Amino acid sequence: MQFKTATSPHQTHTSSVSSVMYKVLLALIPGTIAMIVFFGWGVLVNILLACVVALTSEALMLWVRKRPIKPYLMDGSALLTACLLALALPQLAPWWLTTVGTAFAIIVAKHLYGGLGFNPFNPAMVGYVVVLISFPREMTQWVPPLLEDYTLLTFSETLRVIFTGELPLNYTWDAVTMATPLDTIKTQLGLELSVGEIENHKQYGSMFGEIGGFGWEWVNGLFLATGLLLAIKGIIDWRIPAGLIITLLLLSNTFALYDYASYTPPTFHLFSGGIMLGAFFIATDPVTAATSSKGRWLFGAGIGAFIFIIRTWGGYPDGIAFAILLMNMAVPLLDYYTMPRAYGHRWTEFPHHHKEQDDEI
């Protein structure tokens, strides 16, 4: 009897890249629903639009690069990029802004660097930063979260705003959009108000919830819960969010203790903006993160530190995207200097041991 030959191992696990991607996508759902509840249909419209653009760009680039289209299109990575970017954009961002960001993420940040597995920078964050820098005004079209003096737009009204830029009659932009809590804090701290005064301000106070921004705390809480689930299941690496959150907590706590009037409390840092989304879903993108255990701790910690620095002293209210891109740059260095000590080797041999050996030869 003749048999097929193959190299060992002859058993493999059934996991696949696409199953990882789809599990992460699944874990985004609860937080996304909370966002839709608090911030309206714009969230959903953005996601759907970004997904269509991402899949189209992906297919186009695969075709141009002469790669097999079906397996790569179905691997879920383009969809995940689209969802992460869409969740980071303002809910009433015009359609062309979402399109430009998503297309840039897929075409330039992903495929021009070699496609899945080869891109050094997180595509979603590259796309986000591109539109943030290019269209700063449109990037402020955030919807207030379910507050009494504001009305949420209906689905068809939302569609019209996003695709035509026309507001329904009797509405002004000021009535449907407002600054985010992070933005407000930044501006008002700049105007010499204390944190306490801002939180109890008659105009801005309502946007602050129990621990973070109103609405935002629920969104972050749900992303935290599903993110933890992913980490427990081993689908994402827990060290990156752990490093990020611990660092942000330590830094914000230290500064808040030092001067609670000028520095926001740690809970506010953690439960406002996209911290949990960034920590568990964006920073954990394995392609652009460090690979060694220690490297991942440092990678997460670096992002946490940069977020704090940008939020506190930088020019933008939130700095997740910049922090992640900055740490993406440091990945090769982190990987090289955090190489684990291989079995049977001494620490002193790392990472330059080979040079001595070469000399001996």
Place this chain on the structure above:
Amino acid sequence: MTVKHRTHHLWHFHGGLKLEGHKAMSTAEPVVKAILPKRLVVPLQQHIGDIASPVVNVGDKVLKGQIIAENNSYVSAPVHAPSSGTVTDIDNFPTPHPSGISSLCMVIETDGEDRWAEREALTDPRQLSPVELRQKVRRAGIVGLGGATFPTSVKLNPGPDSAIETLIINGVECEPYISCDDMLMREQAKALILGCELIQYMVSAHHCLIAIEDNKPEAIHQVRQEIEARSLHNIEVVVVPTVYPSGGEKQLIKILTHKEVPSDGLPSDIGILVQNVGTAVAVHNAIYLGEPLISRYVTITGEGVQQPRNLEVLIGTQMSELIEQSGGYHENAAKLIMGGPMMGFTLSTDHLPITKGCNCLLVENTPEQTPETMPCIRCGACATVCPAQLLPQQLYWHASSKNFEQVQDYHLFDCIECGCCSYVCPSQIPLVQYYRFAKTEIWNQERERIKSDHARVRHDFRQARLDREKKEREEKLRKKKEMLEKKKQAEAKAAAEGKSDAVDPKKAAIEAAMKRVQEKKAAQQKPPSDSAEKPSGDSE
């Protein structure tokens, strides 16, 4: 009665996998002897080291256990006739090897009598010195039966600088499906313990740890009972958790002792010797029974075999016969593997002989559709499970781009090819294949380098010789020239000096002669006057 066992402290090695065992399917029935085959094909190279050379000829009658091929060097092992019969052929035949290579084999047509050659059984081996016992182990052709097939007698002689503190007997058998060591421990616990004692005596190890995975309760029970029955205090069964690859030598040492074998060293460097349970039993058989290594337990298993089981098989038995005795193939049988599913290698045919290192024949059915290979997403799952604590995705990156220097910086040669990384890879990248490729390439380059170094040295030598000869010739020529020159000079000088020296005497002679002539002339003219004068002068 419950017996309390000393609990040995255990450590962890990095990574590893929890795999489904699939062992129960082949352990239901006790081990029976495989049917004596009509024809045995015995490879003369079944071990690491030099091939043994035949000492019998075609047509010779051989007895069971008779040496048919001798080892010529230290790292080698003799080969014995597994049964009595007639040697009918000595030629190259296909042997079970990843490359499917043919090598020299001896074919024995068995006579069915299975008649033993003379056996020298010892009742009290301790009367012999360790050196003498080691010699017996060597003569018995024993090699490591865990699969590495390194000559045991060499391993039992670690050298004067490395004293063995701990003897570890490896009964872990961590690969799924394989159960021959499990069955051996269940059925031959006494021989195992006696074998352990012998090895301990030979290397003068203080204590002996028999490591068994906790998925083999029956074997643990049997071996423990044997130790208790003999009330031994320096042999201990250590139950280790079932994690693949605990049975790897380095990993097992880490689990039991927390020590690590240096990357460029051997276990004996840290005072440890590891032997497989099968090897220990073989040592017992060789010393106490005088029986060389001519058979072994083989697991025939997998979903592709009708009745999975363990058989005691004579070396040289055809695999096809063993499959037949296990009920034949399942209709979907697609892959024949020698060894386990993680580290074994596939065979293209079952018309191959069983060798000393063959512990398992695994037949797999047609696999379900496996997902396509995708690019590496750097998820690091491979690094998490790597028992050598390497960064497999970096190794892959550099190996696939043929960056052979970088790949060695990431310790390619510490990779034990256990397959954990390939197993967990979500992109289904055949990682181990890349590492094997890189290793082979580096070895080839090294060989090339050594070859070219040799050539360069030879060339340099030749050049030096030519230069030297040229110089010598030139020197000679120069000397000759110099001599000539000197001679010439000397002659010239001599010639110059000869005008006053060599020419003078002639002139002098001529002058003298002329003087004499003149004097004579003068004398001839003078005498008359002279005489006239004289007489006149005298007369006056």
